[in-house]
Amino acid sequence: MEQAQTEIDYFIVDTAPTLLVTDTLLISQYADLTLSVSRARFSDKRLIEFSKNLNSSKKLYNMANVLNEIGLGKFRNYNYGHGYGLKE
Incomplete structure (x- = not known):
């Protein structure tokens, strides 16, 4: 990885969920x-708590959560102060 860093700006590693295998924890450093x-x-939803514990115990660093496939149906009529509302 050190050698490749001289040629590559970003590495993205997709690992298995941390509850199933320890791969993520092994390479997290x-x-x-x-x-x-x-x-x-x-x-x-309980997985979010597990994720928070990994972050607070410093087993995973600089952690962020992404919630995908939420849909915009509930938010369609909201205006977030940007002068426009969200549309699907």
Whole structure:
């Protein structure tokens, strides 16, 4: 990885969920950022707590959570102060 860093700006490593295997924890020391991706209406909400514990115990560094496939249906009529409303 050190040699490749001289030629590559960003590495993105997609690993298995941390509950299933320890791969993510083993390589986390090399990561500048860890993203935890959850799918709305499918991922168990308790996994967010597990994710928070990994961050607070410093097992994963600089952590962020991404919630995908949320849809805009509920937010369609909201105006966020930007002079426009969201549309699907």
